[in-house]
Amino acid sequence: GIQVEQSPPDLILQEGANSTLRCNFSDSVNNLQWFHQNPWGQLINLFYIPSGTKQNGRLSATTVATERYSLLYISSSQTTDSGVYFCAVERASNTGKLIFGQGTTLQVKP
Amino acid sequence: NAGVTQTPKFRVLKTGQSMTLLCAQDMNHEYMYWYRQDPGMGLRLIHYSVGEGTTAKGEVPDGYNVSRLKKQNFLLGLESAAPSQTSVYFCASSYRGKVEPQHFGDGTRLSIL
Numbered sequence: 001g002i003q004v005e006q007s008p009p010d011l012i013l014q015e016g017a018n019s020t021l022r023c024n025f026s027d028s029v030n031n032l033q034w035f036h037q038n039p040w041g042q043l044i045n046l047f048y049i050p051s052g053t054k055q056n057g058r059l060s061a062t063t064v065a066t067e068r069y070s071l072l073y074i075s076s077s078q079t080t081d082s083g084v085y086f087c088a089v090e091r092a093s094n095t096g097k098l099i100f101g102q103g104t105t106l107q108v109k110p
Numbered sequence: 111n112a113g114v115t116q117t118p119k120f121r122v123l124k125t126g127q128s129m130t131l132l133c134a135q136d137m138n139h140e141y142m143y144w145y146r147q148d149p150g151m152g153l154r155l156i157h158y159s160v161g162e163g164t165t166a167k168g169e170v171p172d173g174y175n176v177s178r179l180k181k182q183n184f185l186l187g188l189e190s191a192a193p194s195q196t197s198v199y200f201c202a203s204s205y206r207g208k209v210e211p212q213h214f215g216d217g218t219r220l221s222i223l
Contacts (some may be wrong), residue, residue: 033211048211084121093155096141100152
């Protein structure tokens with residue numbers, strides 16, 4: 001099956017710093033989503049981005065489908081950005097089945 | 111707008127007991143999914159449904175059953191709970207599964223003793 005690898009596995013930042021999280025996938029996809037799991041365990045949908053670039057406030061994401069990777073940028077990080085960031089992809093199956101990466105655990109220190 | 115609602119939020123079971131987790135969505139989504147999340151891991155798909163009355167197996171279906179009798183509800187059942195099923199369970203839903211993102215509930219934390 002399709003493999004999804006996220007890097008780095010762990011990241012510690014000082015408040016105000018910028019960061020880039022990476023998601024590599026091993027096959028063509030027709031869906032890619034980035035999620036933030038907050039310290040309370042809730043999954044927050046950040047981006048639906050099978051290709052191209054999107055921005056939402058301090059966050060932006062770029063997916064280069066032909067090269068099978070996606071990047072999540074966090075600028076001017078805040079302590080509330082702490083948590084686990086997941087990338088999830090769907091192969092061209094038309095059933096919406098998502099395959100999740102292992103996640104990047106981000107800790108932003110004040 | 112409730113979105114995806116999961117009940118219960120927490121539950122402790124003894125080995126061998128049975129229970130049903132309920133997922134309800136009010137967005138008229140065709141597709142619904144059950145995932146489990148184990149410590150330090152991403153989510154893995156248990157079962158999914160592409161419409162009322164239909165269900166299919168995901169990555170880790172063993173030990174679970176599901177039913178989708180109504181479009182808005184997706185039930186996950188554990189007939190004989192085992193400690194290996196201790197996990198956090200997430201339900202999600204989406205339109206047709208292709209052109210729309212999946213929306214997730216807040217999760218059910220289940221412990222099997």
